[in-house]
Amino acid sequence: MTDLLSLIFIVVGITFDLFGSIGLIRMPDIYNRLQASTKCVTLGTCGILFGVFLKFGFTAAGVKALVCIIFLLLTAPVAAHALARGAHRSGVRPCKGSACDKYAEDDTSAATKPLKG
Amino acid sequence: MRYLRSRVVTFCISYALWLTLSFSVDWQHLLIGLLVSLFAAFLMGDMFAEQAHKWFSPRRYLWFMIYVFVFTWECFKANLDVARRVLNPHLPINPGIVKVKTILKTESGLTFLANFITLTPGTLSVDVNREEGVLYIHWIDVKTQDVEEASRIIVSKFERILKEVLE
Structure with a gap:
């Protein structure tokens, strides 16, 4: 029974x-x-474990x-947060068709200006 | 010694972690774990577990149980949501980065809130501004751009639980 359950989880x-x-x-x-990737891979890997x-x-x-x-x-969420923040600060903008980007609007300090683009 | 209680908490956590990881009661394992945990507690005492008294109140653990249940359920819902979106041939997304306000103030509170937001349906925390109590969140299906409204939808239901656990 536990074998079956563990197989189901995996x-x-x-x-x-x-x-x-x-x-x-x-x-x-x-x-x-x-x-x-963050959501699915986190729960997926937790399921396997x-x-x-x-x-x-x-x-x-x-x-x-x-x-x-x-x-x-x-x-996992901390890594995702670091990647997203790093990407945004190095100038990667959300894709075309995005509804809004409040983060770029609020970021006026020199330190957080995009490096390029 | 300053921060004695913080150091004790840090020591207990790291030693317990060592015991579960090594999973043997061999005296060599126990001794090495003891030394390394003491060293870690000595180094990290004032950084980790800032307010040690919080570890000794049972009410927080009760709320923590509630937090774990809510968290698991939301995490599961998030996965079904992502699965539904990526398997749909039309890729139904309407992404954007919105701004929300939070009442949480402490570092640990904000950390857990940001983690929670990342693992719940459709949201990913991009940055935290601690002074203003503001989080920037990438929302895969933007329902509203209004700050108050977005705060109500995204953070309000977890804020209360986390406030009880951590603040």
């Missing part, structure tokens, strides 16, 4: 990872790509998988 995780990768290809600009935990239970491998889930949940 399969669902891999499916979400796949959706995230498709999003990475299909989305028009870096911000939308980050949206797709949780499946591993169910498979191995409270052994060295299983507990490490649990710790990895916490680590991933804390670090």
Whole structure:
């Protein structure tokens, strides 16, 4: 029973990872790509790790998988935030057809001016 | 020693993390973990766990449980939302960067709010302005450009929980 459950978690995780990768290809600009990849890859990978935990239970491998889930949940959004902020500050604008860009409007300080473009 | 309570909290967390990662009760593992945790606590004591008294109030842990449940549910919804968008041949997106206001003030509060926003449906935090309590958020489906309205839709439901947990 737990074997079946762990397999289900792993399969669902891999499916979400796949959706995230498709999003990475299909989305028009870096911000939308980050949206797709961060969300799907985080939950997808957490699903796989949780499946591993169910498979191995409270052994060295299983507990490490649990710790990895916490680590991933804390670090993935921070990495996405750093990438998005870095991209914006180095002059990458949202794609054509974006509704608004309040960040560019508010950024008047010299330090945050785009380097080029 | 200054920041003693912060250091104790840091030490406990790092030692617990070491124990779960090494996952053995061999005396060598325990000793090395002890030394490294003490060193980490000595170095990081005043940076990490700024207000140590917060770690000792049980009410926060109760709210933290609620936070975990809400978080898991929202995260799952976010994934279905992304899946729906990327699998749709027309790619139904209407992206934009909006500005929202928050009532959270502390560093940890803002960090968790930004993380939460990134992992919830359709939003990604781009930058935080701590002085003004403003977050810039990339929204995949912009419903409104108004600051108050966007704040109500995006942050208000998590703000309350995070305020109880962290502030």
